[in-house]
Amino acid sequence: MLELIVISTLNGLLFGMLLFLLSSGLTVIFSMMGVLNFAHASFYMLGAFFGYQLTKWIGFWPALLLAPLLVGAIGMAVERYGLRNTHKHGHVAELLLTFGLAFAIEEIVAMMWGRSPVDYRVPALLDFPAFTIFSTNYPAYKIFMLAVSILIFIVLLTVLKRTRVGLIVQAALTHPHMVGHLGHNVGRIFMLVFGVGSALAGIAGVIAGPALVTQSDMAAALGPILFVVIVFGGLGSLPGAFIASLVIGLIQTFAVALNGSLASAFGPLDPSAGPSVLTDIWNVTIAQVAPIVPYLLLVIILIVRPMGLMGTRET
Amino acid sequence: MQKLVIAATAALTMVAGAAFAQETIKFGYIDPLSGGGASVGEGGLKTFQYLADEINAKGGILGRKIEVLPLDNKTNPQESLVQAQKAIDAGARYITQGNGSSVAAALSDFVTKNNTRNPGKEVLYFNYAAVDPSLTNEKCSYWHFRWDASSDIKMEALTSYMKDIPAIKKVYLINQDYSFGQSVRADARKMLGAKRPDIQIVGDELHPLLKITDFSPYVAKIKASGADSVVTGNWGQDIALLLKAAADAGLKVNWYTYYAGGAGGPTAIKQTGLDHQVFQITEGFANSGHQPAMDFEKAFRAKVNMSLWYPRAVNEMRMFKAAAEKANSLDPVKVAAALEDLKFEVLDGGEGVMRKDDHQFFQPIYISSFGKLAANEPFDEEGTGWGWHLVSKVDTSKTMVPTTCKMTRP
């Protein structure tokens, strides 16, 4: 039992940090610009595929640097030529633009790299078990992912809260005209913010690609859960997203580890009653419902506390 | 006026009917050709087109050539029905489909209703890969024929093999939470319990279909259970990610799978380095050692640039030809009657039979393992350098499972 608890905690931590790596960019964009970017997971996918391609050409470490820059550049282009023109039509139009973009990017990636998973591997330098607990290995690469996530969290928080750049960016969101009058180019600030957010998704892609499967439906698989993380944590709150990632990572991992169902707790139902909704609910195990727990959390938190765990505003 | 129109239409139809005799046999292929499942669907399409070319090169069936109509169903049951209607409009009297038991159930139902409502315009549905046992049991239809071994047949074969391996003591079941996964799990429990009551089932897991990105929690559970073997029906990313997580955690067990050989599977196994620890149950495979099959594989790879995923598709098309020639007609009703109890030498050798009671094809089943190749095994998979190696062959007679099908015959 202790073994399972320790290992589940570790796994939950690792999965949670991966979620944070992914959602940090999304939450930065939202907190700065108020745009819910549906294409964020697509930028993550682009990061993974660029990472794969560049790794093949120039090796993993240069790719880790270059691929996010490329994704960031694409993000800036999307902001400059897409979102900026749509901004005057309101947030719904902006959101729908990113929605269409997600569609297009998925198909483009499938067109370029096919629909089967590509052979994107962990770099040889990190391809060894870092340590062993209860005879379970922990690959060094996962520890590397953990370290990068925490590093990004600290850097982002410091830049936003402690530097002059961060202050200007925050001011530009709430008082764009005032910031403009002070001589800053608000348009360029937004473009940079969107670029940085996209680049963060790109980093997540390059790093998560070898650990998970790199294929053209990876964005669709992860998209919705990212929204759960940032909404649950509080829209636009970086510490909130950090906590929410951990909570969701841990809950999901522990739910998987539990075998219990109502039937195992209170004994099986009378079989003569035949199949009904009750028997379905009675026999379902906690592990089976684990992946829908986050959505349940999302709905509950929005009903109880619409601004999320650490958020300060509703929209 | 109206009578004139009717007469003219009738005359036209007759002319068209006469012309039809020289026309191609339209064969509707309904599977995903866009979206997530497209890589699998396109592989199937290439296979059927290759097989149609092969038959056409030898003069077709009863002098008529086969034309495969590719129809994209996006793995969606409703869309499949629309595409089936399109196929019928285009003149197809035979349709084939494989991906997704939910699609198969919808199509089987559709074809049955179509045939009762439109007598004289019957359509046959050839199923080449949907393995839900219910299609040949409680939901069976006279118009549905299945060439793939249903999941209970595969489990029957697998457990026949496992019962002779004394090293297997603790088995862990992990499956996708939907009808196919649930039938794998139920059959494994039932059949292992009957054949090797001493084997302990130490875990029985169902996880959501294609939603898990990180399998390490499941692997932790498998490890904690002390299992020496895992039985799984997982396919697609669910098998790839599961094996990846297992290799990362250093889990040492044997994997008995249904679909580790699917698109992307071999690449994933090679990445994990699980040499000859992953087993697969199929009705045939590249290195089976049967010379005609190996020749076919070689020619197929040279032309289509992929390995033959569906030996059953070869059986399907060749049996279609055999049945039509036996009936001396391409009328679906007569072909269906000719297919019943038809015996046939399958691609990988040995005799198979299309059972009349439920329209399920029974054939020898192979258990093979994936890893480094021996000298007499020429075929690798997905350019990995690794390939499938024969572990055991289960004869047709040992795969016969009972059916509950009560077929309504026309």
Added chain:
Amino acid sequence: MNAKMTSTPTSKIVDTTVGDGLRFYGIWLAGIAVLIVLPLIFSSGGSLTSFSLIGIAIVFALSYNILLGQTGLLSFGHAVHYGLGGFAACHMMNAVVSHGWPIPLPFIPLFGGLGGLAFALVIGWVMTKRAGTVFSMISLGIAELVASSSLILRSVFGGESGISTDRTSLPKILGLSFGPQLQVYYLIAFWLVISAIAMYALTRTPLGRISNAVRDNPERVQFIGYDPHVVRYIAFCFAGFFAGVAGGLAAINFEIANAAYLGAIQSGLVLFSTFIGGVAFFFGPILGAILVTYLQLGLTSVTGVWQLYFGIIFIGIVMLSPGGIAGLIMMHRPLVRAGTLPTVIPSYLLAAVPTLALACGVILTIESIARTHSGQGSPINLFGVAFSPASPVTWASAAILVAGGFFVARLSWRRVGEAWDRATTIARDRGYLA
């Protein structure tokens, strides 16, 4: 979030003179006549199926517009009501058969509607507490929950293979068996007309008006004594009901209900249809549903990358014409009235040529890349001209079309803008444009 979204469709009923009234009824009658005549012209099984699907999609899109266009609620889970309606209809049909109730098939969509409504009644109150992003996110969460639960609650939803039924075994009415697709088409057309009239009438009621007000400015609605929450809730319930009707019609058409009805793809499609058609006008979603369903059925047999074209069309509409197709059409209304439309027509025709060339270039580029990569290499058939995807000629012509088309199109659209300004100035002078 929704303040800037749309303008109220008030312009449509500004001056209800006798002539306008006649024209108004004329449009509806013409629509009904088209519905009746259509299957007589195109009578193949495939086109009947397509028309049936388009009819269902129209009801579904119109129901969605009660939320998005009229009340300003962006839902990512509208298919939940559609799907539950479908399941309700399927269960009802099976129950009618097994209990021998005297309910003929044409009444079944009503039960589908009740299914959609029931869920809306239960979940709507908490969902509509707030508008904007909160509502959108709750709808996303609920959609995922319901879709996942539908696979767990197997006794109700039948797992992933769903619940099947046989529409012909219900009691007959007027001697109709509803086996042939033609009869099903007319059943769907009948329900389409009924639902469309009902939903149009809804926009004319005080409730419809106050929904518009809630969309534009909830605070002021509160000041005049209405609770925006209640208004949103009622609108949500109506939307759920009509989505359920659409689901019930789909269940009759396919004779099956399964988890695909409830899923994110279905929710995405209805959002697509409604937005592309235009949310600000009642007929917008109708246009959108026709176009999207047609594309969805037609594009798939032409190209494997239809999803990419979908994305591009959607991005194009969002960026260039946020009012959708209906918005584009209605932009010309004042010009027609002022009689200045002929001023812009020539410039349109002029601009159409390079724009079409640009579109051809883009299609050629996409198809060459797609077909070269998928290894098919089958030739691209563009307006009867076959291009080989691997040949340099194709690449060169694609490049010329894209670059040249883009350059000339820019110039010609500038001229359209000038012509447009002239036309609107005159229209303004004549008092048809504010």
